[in-house]
Amino acid sequence: MEAIVGEEIDKGSTEPRQVTRLIHLPEVQHRVGLGRSTIYRWMAEGKFPGPVELGGYSVAWEERAIDVWISQRLDSA
Numbered sequence: 001m002e003a004i005v006g007e008e009i010d011k012g013s014t015e016p017r018q019v020t021r022l023i024h025l026p027e028v029q030h031r032v033g034l035g036r037s038t039i040y041r042w043m044a045e046g047k048f049p050g051p052v053e054l055g056g057y058s059v060a061w062e063e064r065a066i067d068v069w070i071s072q073r074l075d076s077a
Contacts (some may be wrong), residue, residue, distance in 0.1 A: 022060035028072060031066055 021022035025036060032039070042048035049069055 004073075021063040023063050023066065027061050028061050028066055045046060 002052055008025055023031075025039070028039065029036065034042075043050050049061060049065040051061050
């Protein structure tokens with residue numbers, strides 16, 4: 001399951017439209033290779049990006065934030 005969040009399109013703009021893909025916990029876990037409890041613990045410690053609240057009990061992470069986090073981990077390795 002995924003959600004797409006976009007910005008209003010400026011018809012006169014020559015820049016490409018920026019779209020943020022939101023990903024749910026199972027995909028986040030798959031991408032980073034961490035379990036749920038570790039992800040939430042690291043979020044509380046400020047070591048992992050936090051989710052976006054979608055409403056009710058539903059949350060998702062910005063795909064770009066996860067990609068940046070992975071890149072930073074690879075660069076420091």
